[in-house]
Amino acid sequence: MESPDATANKEDEASIDLLAIVLDTNPSQLIVRQNPQNLTQILEAVIAFGNAHLMQKAQNKLAVLSCSHYTTEFLFPLPGRQVELRQIDAQYEAFSLVEKTVKQQLGSILMNAPRLSAPCESLLAGSMSMALCYISRLQRNVPAGVKMHSRILVITGSNECASQYMTFMNVFFTAQKLGIVVDTCALDKTLSLLQQGCDITNGQFLKVNQLDGLLQYLLWVFLPSPQMRHKLVLPPTPKVDYRASCFCHRELIDIGYVCSVCLSVFCKYSPICTTCHTIFKTPGPLPIKPKKKKKIDKN
Numbered sequence: 001m002e003s004p005d006a007t008a009n010k011e012d013e014a015s016i017d018l019l020a021i022v023l024d025t026n027p028s029q030l031i032v033r034q035n036p037q038n039l040t041q042i043l044e045a046v047i048a049f050g051n052a053h054l055m056q057k058a059q060n061k062l063a064v065l066s067c068s069h070y071t072t073e074f075l076f077p078l079p080g081r082q083v084e085l086r087q088i089d090a091q092y093e094a095f096s097l098v099e100k101t102v103k104q105q106l107g108s109i110l111m112n113a114p115r116l117s118a119p120c121e122s123l124l125a126g127s128m129s130m131a132l133c134y135i136s137r138l139q140r141n142v143p144a145g146v147k148m149h150s151r152i153l154v155i156t157g158s159n160e161c162a163s164q165y166m167t168f169m170n171v172f173f174t175a176q177k178l179g180i181v182v183d184t185c186a187l188d189k190t191l192s193l194l195q196q197g198c199d200i201t202n203g204q205f206l207k208v209n210q211l212d213g214l215l216q217y218l219l220w221v222f223l224p225s226p227q228m229r230h231k232l233v234l235p236p237t238p239k240v241d242y243r244a245s246c247f248c249h250r251e252l253i254d255i256g257y258v259c260s261v262c263l264s265v266f267c268k269y270s271p272i273c274t275t276c277h278t279i280f281k282t283p284g285p286l287p288i289k290p291k292k293k294k295k296i297d298k299n
């Protein structure tokens, strides 16, 4: 008779693990501006990490997306055509295919990128939406009876961009609904929005202090599948900053006004909600009650 553990193992073996890596390749990231060589180092680590994921199980799938200040492109896999591959001794073809494709694609993206006069923020939320679309497309084509576990890993050295707050939140809650885990590896600063996303989707947030050990960090924290993570000792999750950004200026605020109809957040009182156009009564000249509409005492 088989033990429940053995049955679970068999199921695990038949399942597909899909890892979608969203790699920030924006040249205005601080770590890249300080030393352009860093981007190469990050890329090498990501390729090795992606191949390590493929190595774990024959059914595993990998997707790598490049996210920059003006576009999101697939680095791997490429639709339709494949790069020409010459067999290299002692290297598995699937691994060299990943390496060649990713490097070639990123090279052409960086060559064709428009010149920047000032640092520009990365379109991280948009790239994550694209990863979600890709995952849900693959999910639809999975043969019956086979389970697919999907996750998104964001690797970025960019700053927080509160202007993308709405898109981020839509991505996080969609991922949560679809059971997709969002992991983040921050290379420069702690990102509170992505931290919220990891928390919402049960993912892992890690801020890497030393770029030299990036591959080790990736292999240690992000290689094991989320189902395995409770058995491992991983870095403790920091306290998540759950501040919202106001819909009027896209800035993170501590205290704000919330529309009682559509729950939009504003940093200043406005008589008409700009999202749902509800009209509110103007408060008197000297309001005694706090105008904060989050928790109004109805007594």
Ligand SMILES: [Zn+2]
Pocket: 246, 247, 248, 249, 250, 251, 266, 267, 268
């Ligand atoms: Zn505002």
Ligand SMILES: [Zn+2]
Pocket: 259, 260, 261, 262, 263, 264, 273, 274, 275, 276, 277, 278
């Ligand atoms: Zn409203």
